[in-house]
Amino acid sequence: METLPDTASPLYEKVKDYVLGNIGSGRWPRNQKLPSENELVTALGVSRMTVHRALRELTSQGHLLRVQGVGTFVAPPKPQSTLIEVNNIANEIRARGNSHRAKVLVLEIFEPESQLVAAFEFPAVQPVFHSLLVHFENEVPVQLEERFVNPGLVPGYLDQDFETTTTYDYLQQSTPMTEVEHIISAIHADEETARHLAIETGEACLLLHRRTWSGAKVATVNRIIYVGSRYSLGSRYTPNAAGKHP
Numbered sequence: 001m002e003t004l005p006d007t008a009s010p011l012y013e014k015v016k017d018y019v020l021g022n023i024g025s026g027r028w029p030r031n032q033k034l035p036s037e038n039e040l041v042t043a044l045g046v047s048r049m050t051v052h053r054a055l056r057e058l059t060s061q062g063h064l065l066r067v068q069g070v071g072t073f074v075a076p077p078k079p080q081s082t083l084i085e086v087n088n089i090a091n092e093i094r095a096r097g098n099s100h101r102a103k104v105l106v107l108e109i110f111e112p113e114s115q116l117v118a119a120f121e122f123p124a125v126q127p128v129f130h131s132l133l134v135h136f137e138n139e140v141p142v143q144l145e146e147r148f149v150n151p152g153l154v155p156g157y158l159d160q161d162f163e164t165t166t167t168y169d170y171l172q173q174s175t176p177m178t179e180v181e182h183i184i185s186a187i188h189a190d191e192e193t194a195r196h197l198a199i200e201t202g203e204a205c206l207l208l209h210r211r212t213w214s215g216a217k218v219a220t221v222n223r224i225i226y227v228g229s230r231y232s233l234g235s236r237y238t239p240n241a242a243g244k245h246p
Contacts, residue, residue, distance in 0.1 A: 002043045011046055015054035018044065020063065023074055031138075034064070034072045060204070062229050067140060068198045075229070088168040089145075093137045101139070104162050105196065106132035116148060119211060119221045129157045131167060134196050141197045144225040153219050171212075171220065179213040187225070197227050204228035 004014040022028040035043065040051045055072055058064045065075040093100040110130035117125050129149040134141050147167055149157045153175045160170050171177075187207045194201040210222040 004044060004046075012050045012053045012057075015040070015044060015046060015051055016058055019054065019058055023063065028074050030074050030076045032074050034074065036071065059229060065140065065229065066199075068200070070198070088166055089135050089143055090166050090168075093135075093142075096137075098138050101136040102163050102166065103134045103136070104131070105134065106130060107158055107162070109158070110148065112148065116221060120148075120150060120218045127151065129154070131157075131162065133162060133167065142227060144193060144196050146223040146225075148221045150217060150219050153214055153217060175214040175219050177212045177219065178215055181209075181211040183209040185209070186228075189225075189227075193225060197225070199227055199229075 002018065004011075004018050009017070019028075019034070028034065034040075034055075037048055037051050037055065040046075041048050044051070055064060055066070059066045059072070063075055065073045067073070090100040090102070108130050109127050112120070112122075112125065112128050114125075116128070120128065129147075129151055131145075131147045131149070133145045135143040135145060145167065149171075151157070154171065156174070157170070160167075162170070185207045187205050188202045189197065189199055189205050191201050193205065194203065197205075199205075205228050206226040208222075208224040208226070210220075210224060211218055212220045212222075
């Protein structure tokens with residue numbers, strides 16, 4: 001049987017210290033799968049509820065990565081995606097030396113509601129193209145990408161295979177962006193989002209609302225959801241000549 005740290009902390013905190021100690025010592029390296037909850041219960045001589053709470057809190061703190069139906073892993077260093085620039089997520093993942101895969105969930109013609117009509121700045125309701133994809137990094141889902149696309153600017157959108165080419169690459173070739181709008185918000189994953197991203201319902205996520213223009217027309221309206229414990233958004237820039245923030 002393994003020995004827990006000899007401290008006055010609550011039992012679940014001792015389990016957390018035990019896990020962090022194994023990570024810090026290199027016994028459990030990055031991306032390694034942890035023993036199951038049942039195995040930890042047996043090894044540490046504590047209740048399953050204690051182990052579950054410890055692993056849940058370490059996951060929310062970014063130390064562990066839990067994939068439903070697969071297991072719990074030591075979290076890799078959290079990748080950072082640029083906030084100001086619009087980049088191809090496949091290129092970002094491959095630049096880190098990891099493998100990328102996309103799964104298309106929806107590719108259809110969509111009748112927009114009033115809020116989406118306003119976002120496109122249409123004078124009246126008209127159909128748009130709609131896609132929903134999950135992006136995987138080393139087979140772990142990291143991003144849920146939903147796009148609504150102006151058919152007048154990108155008529156061939158529904159004919160593409162977005163599991164072999166990215167929506168980013170196709171849109172850049174078809175209708176280059178001339179203007180971009182970003183709005184970031186924090187959300188809790190609903191049941192559908194949690195299912196697609198293999199996380200628990202209610203887990204913290206980052207939602208990036210993005211609109212792009214090609215000339216005077218709105219080309220796309222996008223909702224991109226990142227798992228909070230698996231991704232971060234950030235940027236670094238040089239102030240303008242006057243030293244003012246842009």
